[in-house]
Every structure is written in C-alpha cells, then in structure tokens.
Amino acid sequence: MTEPAAPKPAEQPKELPAGQFGQFLKDLGIGSKRLADSCGVETIEVAAADMEVALKRLKNSSETGLNLLITVSGLDSPESFDSVYHLWSYTDPEKELVVKVSLGKATIPEGKLPYVTSITPFWAAANWHERETYDLMGIRYIGHPYLRRILNPWDWEGHPLRRDYKQLIDALNDKNPQSFR
C-alpha cells in the first residue's frame, strides 16, 4: 500500500510580507520588495534610485545597526544585472540582510554598461568590492573615487564573469577553440 502522494505545498504568495528591515524602510518611506530568503537571511530589492538612502539608513540607524558591509557582488541574471549588498551587524549578530538592486538589461543602451550609485563615499569597505564587481561583471559605480580594474590587467577587454563573455583564444590558451566560456 502506498500512500497517495502528499499534495504539493502551496505556491508562495507573490507578495511576501515585509520583514523586519523591509518594514523599517517602509516606515521611512522607502519602498522595497521582499524576495525569497537566501539561506534564511531576509532579502529585499530596492530601486536603484533609493539604494543609497536605504543603505545609509540601514547602516546608521540604531534600530537596525547593520554596520558591517560583508560584500558587494554582481549577478548576471537573464533579465537584469543585479548589484547585491550583504549587510551584517557587529552589535547583534542575529541581524543580517541582503539588498539587491536590479538593473534591467532592456534599459541599458547598446554598448553601454549598467550603472548604479556608489556607496564608497560613506562606506569605505565597498571600495575594492565595487572595483571587483566592475572588473568582472561590468557594473559601473557612479561616484566611486577610483573605479579601475582590480584583478585583471588594465587593458583587459570585456568582463569575464558575464554570460556573454567570449573567452580569449590566443597563444596563451588555445586549448579549446570552441569554448564559449
């Protein structure tokens, strides 16, 4: 005897209820969209225009106290480039937040890079992370004091971790001429 297959869990509702930090931003009048939690960490998406203010508030408010920027990373989704910020708190290690800024690929002009405001002016920890994201993913951070390639040589062409990056085939690497990686 086999039990009839358990009914599949209901699909998650489109609008997740605002979490702790989403509510905090909402009270300040900054809109955010809650995404599915990443590894149990609250994940929100904010508009590119609101990002700078939102991160300033999250960093400086005693209510949130997210005063540690763990990393700034980039993400090449099919529809968009995302700039992702992982925040954490020295004072309360339970607090953690992932902030995503989505830059739609449809809005990027041909031959241009997507751009987002730099948070380096008020959060120095972002300096090298933003340079790395620019280097490998090709997201420009407007207002960065020294936005230059950090890992690859200065004259590198293209951004290697993008989906559409064509690997260089030359005398240093001609192992697989068909490589599309």
Next chain:
Amino acid sequence: MSETNYAGGTGNGGKLPEELKDTVTLTNLDMMVEAMSKIVDPIANWARSNSVWPLTFGTSCCAIEMMSVGMSAFDISRFGSEVFRATPRQADMIITAGTITRKMAPALITLYEQLPEPKYVMAMGACTITGGMFNDSYSVVQGVDRIIPVDVYLPGCPPRPEGILDALLKLQQKIRTESYVERRKRRYAQTAVRYVDYDSGLVIDPVRATVEQAIDDMEEAMNNRSEF
C-alpha cells in the same frame, strides 16, 4: 639582420656567403672555443651543476613546498642550491612555483630574460605545466612553456619537497651532459616569447611559424602521397 649574423659561425658551418667576403671577417675564435669546450666543459659543468642558484619566485601554494625544501628538514643545500637569490641577475634557475596568470606573464618573461645565460627553468606543479585545475580558464596561462622554455617538468599539486630534489638532480644531470657550444646554437630557441600583437593577442614568433609551416607541409605531403 638575423640573416647576416654569421659571426656566431656555428650555424653555417663556418662558411661565408660570396657577397659578404669583403665586409665580414671570420675569426677562428669560435673554433677555438669549440675545441676548448671539450676540455673545459666537464669541469665547468661539474661546478655549475653543483651550484644551481634558484630565483626566489613563488606565485602560489607550490612556493610553500619550495620554502620547505630550502629549510633544514629537506635541505636543498645538500645539492648546492641553498642560495635563493632575490634578483635574477644572480640566479641560474627559475622554479616557477605556482599559477602563472596573464597578468603575471609579462613579469615572468622579464625575469627570465634578466637571468644570465646559462639559465634553466623548472616548471613546478600542475598549473605551470598544463594549467592544472585552471584548465581553459580565461585568466591563466595554460602551461608556462607557452611563454618560456622549460628544462624540467615537475608534476604534482603541489609536488612534495622530495620531488623538487629529484627534479633538481635531473636538472643537474642535464647540466653535466650539455656543452656550451651546443647551447649557443640553440640560443634563439631558448628565448622567451616576447612579441605579441596587441590587436589580435597572437604571438608573433618567426621560429614557431616556421615550425608550424613545416608541419603543415609535412601533413600535406602525407595526404598527397599515393596509397601504399
């Protein structure tokens, strides 16, 4: 320039083209060196092979093993290589201990060219032999022999210090059996790749192009050959 460089004398069998008879004088210095080398080489090679001074060059985890082999537990000084020099001008050998990225490649070529002749390269670890676990990576040179000539390949990831000692003994055998004159003949083949077309990223290397042309010709001849 390279066509008229007969002063080396060895590549052309000492013969001088007719049109250069008036302007070029061949000395028999080279012949004397060649004759002397039969007596001098065994002694000089014995001395050189027992004092192969490596360059302090490490770019990855292989360098840890290279440091280990310099310390007293393995003690590379038993074989005369204890003096890791910090400048290529005073070294005889590069142990390419670690991954060579495209960013590092120009520096490695410069270091190799700054080594005084005779110079040796030990490609240590999987990364510098074939690219290793960075196989077909966008940023890693797929084998250090693509940019500089390699004398000893030492596989492993990373190799044990005993492996380095074994490779060093192999290199010493190689040094003991070589001749100075023979080495001078291969002088061009010993140079690093250095001409890169920055528009295409391709290496401009006349020798390599000639070899590839020869291979192509051979293959064509094989294809055109009638059946057995």
